Amino acid sequence: MTKADAYRVYLETLTPETLAKLSQFVTSDVRFIDPFNDITGVNALRHVFEDMFDSVQDISFNVNALGLDGSVALMSWKFSGTVRGRGFKVDGMSKISFAKDGRVCEHIDHWDSATQFYMRLPIIGSLLSFVRRRISTQGRM
Structure with a gap:
């Protein structure tokens, strides 16, 4: 299993309980960017995920395609859930950069x-x- 595959599996199976393992997959100074966030650090990323789990029910995250070239992976995905009783679906793409130790040092979501x-x-x-x-x-x- 490649480092990109391991991170994909972690994201697809992420739960509030598995957030404790986040530092096994990302560096302490990981940078995460999406349309709403631009944060640095594993604790800040953990907070983004905790907020997601507090705000969204019936979460589903599925990767449709994954490509790895050296230390950069591109991931096409679909994220869905329910907020205040209304369902939603988001299609997106992520650029994920890996540090020399194989952990994610940058994760940029585009949607x-x-x-x-x-x-x-x-x-x-x-x-x-x-x-x-x-x-x-x-x-x-």
Whole structure:
């Protein structure tokens, strides 16, 4: 099993109980970036995951594809869950860099927060839909 496969399995099976093993997979100064966070350190990353488990029910994280080239892995994934009774699905891609010891030193998540999050909010979503239609090339034809 490659270091990328081991990290994939850890993420796909992550629970509040397995958070205690996080430092086995990431360095103490790991950097994590997503549309809402830009943090450094294993404790900060643990807090992001704890907050996720506190806020989201029925969590599912599945990796669709994984590629490894030297010390960098690219991971295509689907994350889903329920927040306040409403289900959601997010498709994304992660760039994961590994330190010499095989642990993750950088994890950058890329996903479209506008269409997969903000557009689903009641007031903001309507406004973003309007703006999107106005700047769309199809809307200008």
